[in-house]
Amino acid sequence: MASTRRVAVVTGSNKGIGFGIVRGLCKTFNGDVYLTARNEGLGRKAVEDLKKEGLNPLFHQLDISDSTSIQNLKAFLQKQYGGLDVLVNNAGIAYKGNSTAPFAEQAEVTLKVNFWDTLAVCEAFYPLLRPHARVVNVSSLTSTMAFSRCSDSLKAKIKNPNIAMTQLKDLMREFEAVAKSDTVEENGWPKWAYAVSKIGVRVMSYIQAKAFAHDSSRPDIIVNSCCPGYVSTDMSSHKGTKTIDEGAVTPLYLALLPPNVESPKGEFVSEKVVEHWQN
Numbered sequence: 001m002a003s004t005r006r007v008a009v010v011t012g013s014n015k016g017i018g019f020g021i022v023r024g025l026c027k028t029f030n031g032d033v034y035l036t037a038r039n040e041g042l043g044r045k046a047v048e049d050l051k052k053e054g055l056n057p058l059f060h061q062l063d064i065s066d067s068t069s070i071q072n073l074k075a076f077l078q079k080q081y082g083g084l085d086v087l088v089n090n091a092g093i094a095y096k097g098n099s100t101a102p103f104a105e106q107a108e109v110t111l112k113v114n115f116w117d118t119l120a121v122c123e124a125f126y127p128l129l130r131p132h133a134r135v136v137n138v139s140s141l142t143s144t145m146a147f148s149r150c151s152d153s154l155k156a157k158i159k160n161p162n163i164a165m166t167q168l169k170d171l172m173r174e175f176e177a178v179a180k181s182d183t184v185e186e187n188g189w190p191k192w193a194y195a196v197s198k199i200g201v202r203v204m205s206y207i208q209a210k211a212f213a214h215d216s217s218r219p220d221i222i223v224n225s226c227c228p229g230y231v232s233t234d235m236s237s238h239k240g241t242k243t244i245d246e247g248a249v250t251p252l253y254l255a256l257l258p259p260n261v262e263s264p265k266g267e268f269v270s271e272k273v274v275e276h277w278q279n
């Protein structure tokens with residue numbers, strides 16, 4: 001029979017900010033904490049490293065780009081715990097600024113992992129969320145910068161308070177299409193695939209939070225997105241100014257929001273403060 005023990009899952013947590021989030025959850029979350037990684041060897045090594053610090057994370061394989069892997073973890077959580085209490089969608093990728101990969105490829109691959117695969121994890125795991133569950137989708141302040149470079153008509157669509165998931169998906173598909181035809185800027189988008197993918201994550205979180213707010217069968221499930229800050233990781237080529245533990249502060253704050261808080265809900269949060277789209 002499934003345990004009713006509380007359980008937290010962090011995607012892409014064998015290194016970087018995700019590893020810092022797992023470390024923080026092990027110290028503060030009342031329940032089991034799963035460090036997940038697409039590469040089992042790297043994930044188990046990361047678990048061992050935290051065990052040397054006296055912490056006790058558990059491991060499960062998860063490649064967010066592999067639907068079988070997502071379904072395996074879902075089945076495991078259902079069987080072992082009968083639900084899920086904290087989900088941190090941290091896994092993500094970014095091409096380096098000096099990448100010579102064609103922009104169309106960068107757009108397709110970056111949106112696939114950061115937007116579409118993150119959405120697939122949400123769609124698979126959301127039915128498991130118990131009342132008072134917390135979801136943190138790791139976005140980035142680059143979303144704000146990219147938004148400021150979008151056309152007025154795109155800005156209006158992105159910040160439409162009534163935007164539906166189908167409309168958000170259409171926007172992301174539109175970006176992929178104009179990237180393919182090399183007409184990104186003519187169509188009002190910034191030529192910045194990573195930041196556009198993080199606009200997607202931010203708006204996705206807003207839409208999901210609204211849906212949960214209307215679900216009286218599972219009260220007090222909260223979804224937010226956040227920026228961890230500029231963090232020294234492989235992604236930032238270790239140019240970031242924050243340590244991974246400093247980068248974990250805002251994601252941890254959102255993952256551990258106490259029961260029945262009024263805010264933040266469906267917000268984008270940076271340095272524990274709600275940020276709005278700027279023109």
Ligand SMILES: NC(=O)c1ccc[n+]([C@@H]2O[C@H](COP(=O)([O-])OP(=O)(O)OC[C@H]3O[C@@H](n4cnc5c(N)ncnc54)[C@H](OP(=O)(O)O)[C@@H]3O)[C@@H](O)[C@H]2O)c1
Pocket residue numbers: 011012013014015016017018037038039042062063064065089090091092093094113117138139140141227228229230231232233234235236240
């Ligand atoms: N660093 C910053 O300054 C910064 C700023 C703003 C936002 N962020 C966001 O913070 C999050 C963490 O970034 P980071 O800087 O810690 O990057 P990182 O050091 O490159 O770590 C990224 C993690 O995501 C994992 N990952 C990538 N694709 C995956 C997949 N398909 N399935 C499962 N895991 C996958 C990586 O696994 P592998 O080891 O197997 O590659 C790795 O564990 C990302 O969403 C990033 O966009 C970072």
